[in-house]
Amino acid sequence: MTRILVVYASHYGQTQKIAARLAEHLRAHGLVVELADARASTPPPPDRYDVVVIGSRVETGHHAREIHAYVNAHAARLRAMPTAFFSVSMAAARPDAGEDPDGYMHAMFDDLGWHPRLYAAFAGGLPYRKYGFFTRLVMRQISKSAGHTTDTSRNHELTDWAAVQRFADEVAALAPTREAAASPP
Numbered sequence: 001m002t003r004i005l006v007v008y009a010s011h012y013g014q015t016q017k018i019a020a021r022l023a024e025h026l027r028a029h030g031l032v033v034e035l036a037d038a039r040a041s042t043p044p045p046p047d048r049y050d051v052v053v054i055g056s057r058v059e060t061g062h063h064a065r066e067i068h069a070y071v072n073a074h075a076a077r078l079r080a081m082p083t084a085f086f087s088v089s090m091a092a093a094r095p096d097a098g099e100d101p102d103g104y105m106h107a108m109f110d111d112l113g114w115h116p117r118l119y120a121a122f123a124g125g126l127p128y129r130k131y132g133f134f135t136r137l138v139m140r141q142i143s144k145s146a147g148h149t150t151d152t153s154r155n156h157e158l159t160d161w162a163a164v165q166r167f168a169d170e171v172a173a174l175a176p177t178r179e180a181a182a183s184p185p
Contacts (some may be wrong), residue, residue: 002051002175003033003051004026004049004053005034005051005052006022006023006054006055006142007038007052008036009037010039011039012124014125015057017159018055019055024036026171027162029169029172029175039066049174051081051171054086056086057088058091079113079114083117086125086167087122088122089118090124092122093148094104097121097123105121117174118171122163122164123158125159126143126155126156128152136152
């Protein structure tokens with residue numbers, strides 16, 4: 001049976017939500033999926049999986065250090081197998097965002113010497129009610145300059161769930177067929 005590992009690092013919960021939705025869509029393809037929160041504990045090594053999907057939020061222009069550490073620790077294996085990456089940021093919410101808003105993903109890929117077969121950028125959310133006072137003020141100013149909502153009385157979700165499903169379909173296509181996955185190397 002084809003096994004997929006989805007490793008993610010989330011701060012305010014939107015990346016975790018996206019990882020869970022990816023897993024749900026991948027399971028609908030008949031794939032076995034394991035979720036691993038890199039911030040909560042050390043994710044399993046990629047050796048027991050046929051495909052690894054890695055996701056991280058972007059905060060202050062960088063992906064999570066736990067994700068960098070995971071890729072560094074398993075770089076050789078990740079380079080040799082089908083992998084995918086998703087990035088979650090407010091930069092991805094801009095209409096002109098493109099496939100790699102602000103170049104966050106390619107900068108990380110180049111830094112780590114790892115280039116996944118698939119990658120996608122998803123808009124995250126503005127969980128104003130989860131932010132502390134200072135962070136709420138800063139995020140409101142950043143949001144105002146970027147043309148995003150500044151209503152701090154509630155949380156805002158900007159993720160395009162149809163794009164997440166399309167990405168899951170592309171990831172499922174990376175998975176080896178059940179016969180290939182079952183046969184010995």
